[in-house]
Amino acid sequence: xxxxxxxxxxxxxxxxxxxxxxxxxxxxxxxxxxxxxxxxxxxxxxxxxxxxxxxxxxxxxxxxxxxxxxxxxxxxxxxxxxxxxxxxxxxxxxxxxxxxxxxxxxxxxxxxxxxxxxxxxxxxxxxxxxxxxxxxxxxxxxxxxxxxxxxxxxxxxxxxxxxxxxxxxxxxxxxxxxxxxxxxxxxxxxxxxxxxxxxxxxxxxxxxxxxxxxxxxxxxxxxxxxxxxxxxxxxxxxxxxxxxxxxxxxxxxxxxxxxxxxxxxxxxxxxxxxxxxxxxxxxxxxxxxxxxxxxxxxxxxxxxxxxxxxxxxxxxxxxxxxxxxxxxxxxxxxxxxxxxxxxxxxxxxxxxxxxxxxxxxxxxxxxxxxxxxxxxxxxxxxxxxxxxxxxxxxxxxxxxxxxxxxxxxxxxxxxxx
Amino acid sequence: xxxxxxxxxxxxxxxxxxxxxxxxxxxxxxxxxxxxxxxxxxxxxxxxxxxxxxxxxxxxxxxxxxxxxxxxxxxxxxxxxxxxxxxxxxxxxxxxxxxxxxxxxxxxxxxxxxxxxxxxxxxxxxxxxxxxxxxxxxxxxxxxxxxxxxxxxxxxxxxxxxxxxxxxxxxxxxxxxxxxxxxxxxxxxxxxxxxxxxxxxxxxxxxxxxxxxxxxxxxxxxxxxxxxxxxxxxxxxxxxxxxxxxxxxxxxxxxxxxxxxxxxxxxxxxxxxxxxxxxxxxxxxxxxxxxxxxxxxxxxxxxxxxxxxxxxxxxxxxxxxxxxxxxxxxxxxxxxxxxxxxxxxxxxxxxxxxxxxxxxxxxxxxx
Ligand SMILES: Nc1ncnc2c1ncn2[C@@H]1O[C@H](COP(=O)(O)OP(=O)(O)O)[C@@H](O)[C@H]1O
Ligand SMILES: [Mg+2]
Numbered sequence: 001x002x003x004x005x006x007x008x009x010x011x012x013x014x015x016x017x018x019x020x021x022x023x024x025x026x027x028x029x030x031x032x033x034x035x036x037x038x039x040x041x042x043x044x045x046x047x048x049x050x051x052x053x054x055x056x057x058x059x060x061x062x063x064x065x066x067x068x069x070x071x072x073x074x075x076x077x078x079x080x081x082x083x084x085x086x087x088x089x090x091x092x093x094x095x096x097x098x099x100x101x102x103x104x105x106x107x108x109x110x111x112x113x114x115x116x117x118x119x120x121x122x123x124x125x126x127x128x129x130x131x132x133x134x135x136x137x138x139x140x141x142x143x144x145x146x147x148x149x150x151x152x153x154x155x156x157x158x159x160x161x162x163x164x165x166x167x168x169x170x171x172x173x174x175x176x177x178x179x180x181x182x183x184x185x186x187x188x189x190x191x192x193x194x195x196x197x198x199x200x201x202x203x204x205x206x207x208x209x210x211x212x213x214x215x216x217x218x219x220x221x222x223x224x225x226x227x228x229x230x231x232x233x234x235x236x237x238x239x240x241x242x243x244x245x246x247x248x249x250x251x252x253x254x255x256x257x258x259x260x261x262x263x264x265x266x267x268x269x270x271x272x273x274x275x276x277x278x279x280x281x282x283x284x285x286x287x288x289x290x291x292x293x294x295x296x297x298x299x300x301x302x303x304x305x306x307x308x309x310x311x312x313x314x315x316x317x318x319x320x321x322x323x324x325x326x327x328x329x330x331x332x333x334x335x336x337x338x339x340x341x342x343x344x345x346x347x348x349x350x351x352x353x354x355x356x357x358x359x360x361x362x363x364x365x366x367x368x369x370x371x372x373x374x375x376x377x378x379x380x381x382x383x384x385x386x387x388x389x390x391x392x393x394x395x396x397x398x399x400x401x402x403x404x405x406x407x408x409x410x411x412x413x414x415x416x417x
Numbered sequence: 418x419x420x421x422x423x424x425x426x427x428x429x430x431x432x433x434x435x436x437x438x439x440x441x442x443x444x445x446x447x448x449x450x451x452x453x454x455x456x457x458x459x460x461x462x463x464x465x466x467x468x469x470x471x472x473x474x475x476x477x478x479x480x481x482x483x484x485x486x487x488x489x490x491x492x493x494x495x496x497x498x499x500x501x502x503x504x505x506x507x508x509x510x511x512x513x514x515x516x517x518x519x520x521x522x523x524x525x526x527x528x529x530x531x532x533x534x535x536x537x538x539x540x541x542x543x544x545x546x547x548x549x550x551x552x553x554x555x556x557x558x559x560x561x562x563x564x565x566x567x568x569x570x571x572x573x574x575x576x577x578x579x580x581x582x583x584x585x586x587x588x589x590x591x592x593x594x595x596x597x598x599x600x601x602x603x604x605x606x607x608x609x610x611x612x613x614x615x616x617x618x619x620x621x622x623x624x625x626x627x628x629x630x631x632x633x634x635x636x637x638x639x640x641x642x643x644x645x646x647x648x649x650x651x652x653x654x655x656x657x658x659x660x661x662x663x664x665x666x667x668x669x670x671x672x673x674x675x676x677x678x679x680x681x682x683x684x685x686x687x688x689x690x691x692x693x694x695x696x697x698x699x700x701x702x703x704x705x706x707x708x709x710x711x712x713x714x715x716x717x718x719x720x721x722x723x724x725x726x727x728x729x730x731x732x733x734x735x736x737x738x739x740x741x742x743x744x745x746x747x748x749x750x751x752x753x754x755x756x757x758x759x760x761x762x763x764x765x766x767x768x769x770x771x772x773x774x775x776x777x778x779x780x781x782x783x784x
Contacts, residue, residue, distance in 0.1 A: 316477055317510035319497040321524035322575065328498075331523070335514045 051395075058388035062163035064111040067104045068095040072161040080181045084154050089137035092148075096130035099123070114171075114383050115156040122147055151179065168389035193373070193390065197397075200370040203288060204352035210292045211299040211348050212341065219303035219340070224312070237300050245294065249361045252290040256280040256362070282364025290358045295351055299344035306340030342409040350398055370394060425489075426450035427611050428474065428579065433483035435469055443469050445635040447483070451613065453578075456605050458614045460622040461632030462658070467615045470632075471581050474613065476500050487579065498527075503572035503580040503610075507587055509564045511556035517543070517567050518552040524575040542574040543567075545604065562593045569601065573608065583615045598625055619659050623647065631655050652693060653781045656704040663710070663750050665703045666783060672697050676775055678722070679703050681745045685724045688775035693782045701780040707739070709777035710752040712769045713761070723772040726750065728763050738763070744771070 009017040065072060070091035078088070099105040109123030122145060133140045141148050159167055159177065170176060170183060174191040178184045185191070218237065222230045240248060255261045258277045266272045280286055310333065318328035356371040363372070370390060377387035428451040435444035444466045451457045459467040472478040473485060476497030484491050492500060512520050521539040530538075543549045546566035556564055565585060572580055582601070586594045602625050605612050616622055622629045623643040631638045631646065631654070639651045650656035657664070667681040669691070677691045679701060687703065694701045711717050712726075726742040737753045740763055744750035752771065754760060763769065 311508065311510070313506045313508060313510040314512060316475075316497070317504065317506055318512075318523070319477070320475055320500075320502060320504040320581075321527065321571070322498050322501070323523070323527045324498055325496075327527055332512055 054388045055392050057385050058168055058392045059166060060163050061111065061160070061165065061168070061385040063104075064108045064157070064160035065163045067099050067102055067108050068157070068161055069098070070094040071157060075158045075161045080155075080158060081179060084138075086136055086138050088154075089141050089148075090135070093130055093133050093137045093141065096123070096127045100127040100130055110382065111160050112153065112156045114381075114386065115159070115167075115176075116150075116152050119147075119153055119156070122153070155179065155181075168385045169393070171386055172389040172393055193370075196368070196370045196373055197393070199284075200353055200394075201397075203284060203291075203367075203369065204349050207288055207291050207295060207352045208299075208345050208349045210288065211296050212345060214292070215296055215299035215303055215344065216337075216341075219300050219307050222300070222304045223307035223310070234304075237297055240294065241297055245357055246361075248294060249290055249358050252286070252293065253281060253362055256286055256289065281362060282367065284363070284367045286362035286364065287359045287367035287369070290362050291352055291355055294358060295348045295355075298347045298351060302343040302347065303337060303340040306337050306343075310336050338409065342405065346402070346405055349401070353394060353398060425486075427453040427455075427488060428613065429484075429486040430470070430474075431484040431486065433470075433473065433480045433485060435466070435473060435478065436481045442481075443635055444473075447635075447637065449630060449637065449640070451611060454609050454611055456602070456612045456614065456625060456627045458616060458622040458626040458629045459632055460616055460619060460629050460658075461638075463617055465632040466635045467617075467632050468583055471583050471613065471615050475502055475504055475581055501575075501577050501579075503575070503577035505568050505572045505580070505582040505585045507584045509556070509568040511564055511567055511571070513556055515555075516552065517548070517554050517556070517559070520556070520567065521571050521574050524571065528575065538574055542570040545573070546570045546600070561589055562597065565589060565597060566600075569604070573604070573610070577610070579611045579613070581613050581615075584617065585614075586616075586618075586621065594621070601625065623659070631658060633658070649692075650704065650779065650781070653702050653704065653783070656779065656781055661707050661751065662704045663707060663744075665705070665745055665747070665750075667701060667703060669694050669697050669699045669701055669780065677780055679780055681724075683745045685745055686722050687724055687778060688722050688773070689778040689780040690776050692779045694780045700783045702783045703778050703780050705773055705778045707751040707753040708737075709773050710771055711773055712752065712754075712763075712771045714770070714772075717772040718774055721772045721775065723770040726769055726771045728765055728767045728769065730765065731763055742769075742771070 011017055011020045071088075074088050074091040084092075096105065099108055105123045105127035106120065109120035112123065113120040126141065126145060126148070129144055133144070147153070155177070159165060167177070172193050174186050174194045175183055176186050218233070222233055222237070224230075225233065253260070257263070258279060258281065260281070262280065263272070263277045267274050267277065272278060280289070314332050314336065315325075315328045318332040319325065323331065353369075354371050355369060356375060359367050359369045360372050360375070363369070371394070374387045374390045374394075377383045377390070428449075430447045430449040433444060433447040434442055436442050447470065449457075459470060461467050469478060473480050474487075476492070476495065480493060485493060487500065487502075511517075512523070515523070518539055521542055522535050525535045525538055539552070540549065543552060546569055548563065548566050548570065551559065551563065551567070556567070559567065565588075568585070572582075585601075586597050589597060598621055601612075601614075604610075614622075614625065623646070626643055628640060628642055629646050630640045633654050639646060639655045641649075641651075646655065646659055650659060653664075656662050665679075665681055665687065667679040667687075670678045670680045670686060672691055672694065675690060677689055677694065678686050679689050680686055689701075689703045714723070717723070724744060726744045728740055728742055729748060730741040732739040732741075733756075736756055738756060738760070740752045740754065741748070742750045742752060
């Protein structure tokens with residue numbers, strides 16, 4: 001016993017040192033926590049919970065399964081591919097009656113409609129008639145509406161009868177299940193999402209490269225000009241930040257549309273004919289130009305903050321050692337700006353991948369990005385689970401990029417401002 | 418061309434002027450000729466234009482007027498990378514993303530030198546500064562003194578004929594600085610290179626240089642070897658800037674040849690050597706080094722004037738005593754006397770007579 005007590009360090013009055021230290025720091029820790037608490041709560045409520053809920057929705061959807069207990073039971077008892085028999089139709093009718101009672105036929109129908117379009121009305125219509133149906137139900141139902149014979153509808157109901165599903169992810173990756181339940185690609189012509197993901201990544205990369213090309217010289221100037229001039233230039237760079245996003249986007253519309261300022265100038269200058277006005281709006285050009293402009297400050301600021309810390313003596317040293325100005329730039333200056341390039345590129349790319357308003361306004365059909373489709377599923381088709389799955393894939397992609405960046409450049413090397 | 422170079426020196430500033438803003442001249446009419454193999458120091462207070470001169474020589478600033486010649490050729494329009502001048506920057510400017518070896522190989526690489534020759538030269542340069550074992554370190558992993566050595570090695574590795582150093586030891590502590598002064602001097606002697614060295618530390622300038630150019634206000638105030646600079650300053654600025662000096666303002670009483678007497682403001686007459694006073698009645702500032710002040714009459718020359726002094730403070734400094742006295746109304750008059758075995762110990766409040774050899778008191782222009 002005495003050995004143990006001797007081995008623990010104690011304060012002068014015999015309290016264990018660790019406990020005394022914790023007690024003495026408790027007040028400071030409590031204070032620190034109080035300072036952080038408001039933001040912490042805010043972030044939990046407005047960020048962690050919604051994102052968690054979104055991720056949950058992408059794999060959980062009970063709008064059908066909650067009002068179809070009998071069908072659920074039948075699907076559990078019979079393996080996939082079983083021809084729906086009388087018992088199956090009896091279950092269907094019983095569930096339709098329940099839906100009529102709970103007024104949930106529309107919602108349940110919408111869920112099946114995600115998979116097979118035009119099926120929502122089958123549910124609402126049949127639910128209205130469900131009370132009048134008499135056994136044998138199979139004949140009764142089919143007599144009312146021949147479409148219930150469709151095995152695709154039954155397959156869709158089977159998959160929707162379990163609230164947990166990865167089907168939304170399959171849909172988000174242009175995949176579906178065939179008759180036997182195995183995963184296959186969707187038919188030619190129905191695939192949209194993979195192409196959109198590809199386009200989003202490509203356009204974001206293009207925008208990032210354009211931002212980098214435009215921001216690098218400006219940031220360099222900002223970092224090397226005397227204070228008074230660089231402040232003025234900085235205000236010009238930040239001006240877009242102080243203008244509403246919508247105003248900026250619409251001003252690009254004024255500039256780029258076919259009767260717009262740029263085209264008018266080109267026609268005036270005789271570069272293009274009046275009938276050959278260039279289409280720069282409602283296509284990818286519009287999206288790229290407007291987003292490059294809007295995201296430019298996010299590239300300039302990290303670059304500037306890195307460049308400001310690079311003393312001019314490095315390039316001078318390189319020059320005095322015999323390097324031409326190009327070699328000095330490439331071998332000495334550029335490598336030292338990498339943390340800024342990395343931070344700016346990551347920032348611009350991540351923002352571009354998730355951008356919504358600008359492509360929605362100036363992108364037309366071909367300039368749409370994945371986030372516009374997410375918005376479509378949130379607002380128009382009301383397929384929140386698919387929207388959530390698309391968003392989760394986007395989030396996953398960004399996290400992977402972030403991880404790659406950390407592996408290649410090191411996140412500690414990043415400098416944001 | 419080569420003849421001209423022999424005649425006029427290796428590096429020549431010919432009536433060079435420099436203005437950054439078009440309103441003030443930072444360098445005013447600089448004429449300076451530096452011989453081959455010379456160690457020349459530009460010494461002066463901060464803002465006196467030393468760095469600007471060095472930058473013009475290196476090619477990073479253009480001269481507003483005048484010509485800079487290197488080896489007899491006008492280099493005003495030669496870009497920095499073609500001048501072949503080695504340079505050591507104040508903060509070393511070692512490339513942080515390269516190892517020591519890569520830093521040193523850089524000037525050789527851009528000259529298109531082969532790998533084996535490069536490695537050999539890098540190794541030789543590192544050995545020269547006793548840093549052979551650090552070839553794979555990054556600059557951030559080195560101490561200030563080590564970085565300084567690497568910067569020196571990098572400036573020398575491509576065998577430049579001329580090396581410029583802008584306050585290279587400014588960031589080091591005193592002991593290391595003194596050690597590096599010695600090493601730089603040693604390298605200069607063994608390699609036979611021409612060095613233009615910039616510092617605001619007079620001790621550094623005096624110990625290292627063949628000649629020192631004292632800068633102030635964009636002009637060279639005096640260009641001379643260290644001993645001459647210390648013992649025979651040409652004007653009050655130099656006298657004041659180099660070493661410690663006692664200053665006694667007064668009016669020239671008599672002037673004959675290389676001797677004069679000066680009447681101080683309090684009426685006493687002292688001996689002095691006229692430096693830049695021309696006639697009796699002119700205002701002057703007499704400057705005397707503290708270690709040349711004597712208080713024992715047998716140490717003063719025959720017939721020297723003496724002046725009364727009251728001891729205010731005696732500071733024991735080990736090798737010397739530093740005695741502060743009230744002389745001719747000034748309380749800042751200092752005398753330094755060696756701490757020898759039989760040295761007379763002065764005490765506070767004691768009244769003594771002091772004097773000096775007329776050569777040691779220099780009558781300069783009043784500031
Ligand atoms: N790039 C510059 N632009 C404008 N003024 C400068 C610049 N560099 C130096 N100066 C001015 O020139 C004067 C001399 O500076 P400098 O040559 O650096 O002096 P030193 O090296 O002797 O301290 C100072 O007054 C300084 O403010
Ligand atoms: Mg300087």
